[in-house]
Amino acid sequence: MTKKTDKGAAKNVTRRTIVKGGTGLGVMLATGVAPAIVSEVGASKMRKVQFMLPWLFVGGHTFLFAAAADYWKKRGLDVSIQRGYGSGAAIKAISSKTVNFAEASYGVAVNGVSKGLDVVAIGAKLQKSPIAISCRKDSGIKTPKDLEGATLVGAAASGDTLMMPGFARAAGVDIGKIKRNLVHPSKLISSVLNKQADxxxxxxxxxxASLASKTPAVHFMYADYGLQTLDLGLITRSDMIKNEPALVQAIVDGAMEGLKLQLLDPGKSLDYMIAARPELKTKSRELLLIHSGNTNFLSIGPAVEKNGLGWMDEKDQTRTRDVVIKYMNAKKVPAIDKLFTNKFAGNIKLSKAEWAKAKKLSANNDPAKS
Known part of the structure; x- marks a missing residue:
């Protein structure tokens, strides 16, 4: 009898000690709920997750490799990052459950939802759209109207191709007068450099940035002609948000910790990506850092400064939806609460001094100065 009492007392003391210690295990014992990212208490096995990029391994994605090497790993996630073939391909991969997480252009994602795809924006990287038309300066093209009669190449599933009709309408360009050719993504820059396209x-x-590093170029930013949207950011499906919120939270928080590093120390963030993709050692480090700088410049804005990284202001959500409806002729577009959620965004913040540093580091990457 005494032995049973002592055993019970020891058990209670152990439980109180764990709960008082405030550890993750203590929280689980106190609440009776285990995080969705572990299969059982004390499990050490990392959960494998597939993540798809919208494009190639470029400097603007270094934050994800920092997350994979450190910030996701410390959250119990073993994330494999695979290259993409355009935002259109990424959203289809999400909706079809080929992958559970990806990065994609939000305008393309909203348009996809209007066509029946299951995609939800869970944390924006860019506060301003990066989509553009870039031309060789020696082509003589100085305004969007000059595109009429010119040859333009694009990748079938890329956001710039999918939103091109909207850009043409907004800029007053007759898209029927542009010679448009679809090519493999790897042929885009070479087609322009070899003068097969303007x-x-x-x-x-x-x-x-890659084109501009090889020849003088002019850029027409879609955002400057009315197609301003929240853009490249994290996406998942509605069933993931409902059934695995802890996993979604871990993905967003880890990614945004990586983005914070990219904003404040682009070189260190790039080192993570090169370590994961050794073939990038043959690429220009300077160019990869320009990619990062351009990304960082477009990632800064009042919404994230006030509310934390990934945050999507309601006005920006509405504007993104409106652009898709107006310029992409999208029908049956759901309300913004079905397209975007801030449930997982905003946990990772920068101090006032850190924002000042981030702005200074990316000041020369303003597209208006290119």
Whole structure:
């Protein structure tokens, strides 16, 4: 009898000690709820997660590799990052459950939802759209109207291609007078450099910089012609939000910790990506840092400064939806609460001094100065 009492007392003391210690295990014992990212209390096995990029391994994605090496790992996640083939392909991969998380252009995602795809924006990276048309300067093209009669190449599933009709309408360009050719993503820049095309659809955060590094170029930002949207950011499906909120939270928080590092120490963030993708050692480090700088410049805005990284202001959500309806002729577009959620965003913040540093580091990456 005494032995049974002592055993019970020891058990109670152990439980109180754990709960008082405030550990994750203590929280689980106190609440009776285990995080969704572990299969059982004390499990050490990492959960494997597939993440799809919207494009190639460029400097604007270094934050994700920092997350994979450190910030996701410390949350119990083993994340494999795979290259993408355009935002259109990424949202289809999410909706079809090929992957559970990806990065994609939010305008393309909203348009996809209007066509029946299951995609939800869970944390914006860019506060301003990076989508552009980039042309060789020696083509003589100085305004969007000059695109009429020019040759433009694009990738079939890329956001710039999917939103091109909207840009043409907004800029007063007769899209029927543009010679548009679809090519493999790897042929976009070379087609322009070899003068097989005058211009290519680009993202300012990636291949626009790659083109400009090889020849003088002019860029027409979609946002400057009315197509301003929240853009590249994290996406998942509605069933993941409902059934695995702890996993979604871990993905968003880890990614945003990585983005904070990219904003404040682009070189260190890049080192993470090169370590994971050794083939990038043959690429220009300077160019990869330009990618990061361009990304960082477009990632800064009042909404994230006030509310934390990933945050999507309601006005920006509405504007993104309106752009898709007006310029992409989207029908049956759900309300913004079905397209975006801030439930998981805003936990990772920068101090006033850190924001000042981030702005200073990316000041020369303003597209207006290119």
């Amino acid at each position: 211009c290519t659809g680009t993202y300012y955060v990636s291949n626009a």
